[in-house]
Amino acid sequence: MSEFLFIQSRDPFTDALTKSQYELINHLANAGNRVTVVLVQNGVMPATKSSIFTPFTKLLHENITLVADKFSLQQREIDAEQLIPEILTTDLDIVIKALLSGQKVIWN
Amino acid sequence: MSHIKTLTFAFMDPPFESERTVTFFRLLDAALDANSHVKVFAYEGAAALSFAKQQQHGNAIHGRDTEQEDHPLTKTWIASLQQKARKKALSFEWINCGLCVDERGVNDTIPGCNRGGPADLWRYASESFNTLTIGTR
Numbered sequence: 001m002s003e004f005l006f007i008q009s010r011d012p013f014t015d016a017l018t019k020s021q022y023e024l025i026n027h028l029a030n031a032g033n034r035v036t037v038v039l040v041q042n043g044v045m046p047a048t049k050s051s052i053f054t055p056f057t058k059l060l061h062e063n064i065t066l067v068a069d070k071f072s073l074q075q076r077e078i079d080a081e082q083l084i085p086e087i088l089t090t091d092l093d094i095v096i097k098a099l100l101s102g103q104k105v106i107w108n
Numbered sequence: 109m110s111h112i113k114t115l116t117f118a119f120m121d122p123p124f125e126s127e128r129t130v131t132f133f134r135l136l137d138a139a140l141d142a143n144s145h146v147k148v149f150a151y152e153g154a155a156a157l158s159f160a161k162q163q164q165h166g167n168a169i170h171g172r173d174t175e176q177e178d179h180p181l182t183k184t185w186i187a188s189l190q191q192k193a194r195k196k197a198l199s200f201e202w203i204n205c206g207l208c209v210d211e212r213g214v215n216d217t218i219p220g221c222n223r224g225g226p227a228d229l230w231r232y233a234s235e236s237f238n239t240l241t242i243g244t245r
Binding site for chain 2: 007009040041042071091092093095096097099100102103105107
């Protein structure tokens with residue numbers, strides 16, 4: 001089992017590539033790997049309760065931890081209360097901690 | 109032997125055009141906060157991040173002069189990170205891809221940012237505990 005951290009920066013509503021990136025994350029989780037997904041920039045857009053994007057919903061997986069960057073949320077006037085309950089907020093230090101602990105960190 | 113780990117970042121986005129640039133600088137700042145040495149390989153558009161002739165400007169549409177507009181410059185952010193690293197006794201190395209610099213005419217960089225090539229990225233990554241490549245679509 002490996003640990004992966006994805007920095008997910010793309011908006012799935014405007015970037016078709018995002019769907020295949022979500023699929024890769026799901027494949028890694030289904031293979032037994034621990035995966036953390038950090039939503040940044042427009043990557044936070046599907047994280048709200050009112051968003052409807054089925055491929056993103058599939059990331060709510062027992063092997064996947066979903067977190068959203070506080071700064072990106074603040075820029076878009078999205079409150080933590082508006083997020084899907086399973087998604088917590090974070091600072092970017094989570095990425096640095098992952099790098100310093102030897103995780104595979106991938107920018108999407 | 110030092111227990112401080114080194115992280116390498118490879119980045120290719122230019123100043124002033126992408127939100128990725130802001131996120132990239134936030135990551136560098138967080139790396140220094142975590143007491144990590146930092147190495148940056150800047151290629152393609154990112155070779156202009158350290159260009160010394162960047163200048164602030166006013167915003168006539170909004171009626172603001174240069175001082176009021178206070179437009180952020182990436183060369184200033186780099187200098188601030190260099191200063192932060194010095195205060196924490198950490199290293200902060202920066203190499204611009206030489207070919208990318210020549211293409212864009214941005215050879216005049218602020219102090220502490222040097223010229224190199226892809227072999228330096230390989231060296232940086234080999235010398236570092238971990239590497240993050242921030243690619244562009």
